Amino acid sequence: MLPQQTYRFEAELWLYAAARAPWHFIPVPADIARQIRFMTGRTRGFGSIRVSARIGESRWSTSLFPDKATGSYFLPVKADVRRSAAIAAGDRASVGLTIG
Numbered sequence: 001m002l003p004q005q006t007y008r009f010e011a012e013l014w015l016y017a018a019a020r021a022p023w024h025f026i027p028v029p030a031d032i033a034r035q036i037r038f039m040t041g042r043t044r045g046f047g048s049i050r051v052s053a054r055i056g057e058s059r060w061s062t063s064l065f066p067d068k069a070t071g072s073y074f075l076p077v078k079a080d081v082r083r084s085a086a087i088a089a090g091d092r093a094s095v096g097l098t099i100g
Helices: 030-040 079-085
Strands: 005-012 014-016 023-027 049-055 058-067 072-076 092-099
Touching (some): 005 023, 005 030, 049 072, 049 079, 058 079
Antiparallel strands (some): 005 092, 014 023, 023 072, 049 058, 049 092, 058 072
């Protein structure tokens, strides 16, 4: 079992509209992505990593998904979280991620 580790950062929410239903993501900064990859070693399907996320007062369980182009990860942000935090594509958000 992995030791629990929490990371905090601020990043811009962006919209991926190429799919039938658009998705919103926040990219994980490269230095944090390297730490996560080193700490976890193994991943789930598609290279995803289970995390607990927090934006504002919203907390939820989800997975980080790898981005091959940057070598980092993307955090999907659900509609109810975006509404609760009053954020939209292009806004910056403070994020907390807990792994382990």
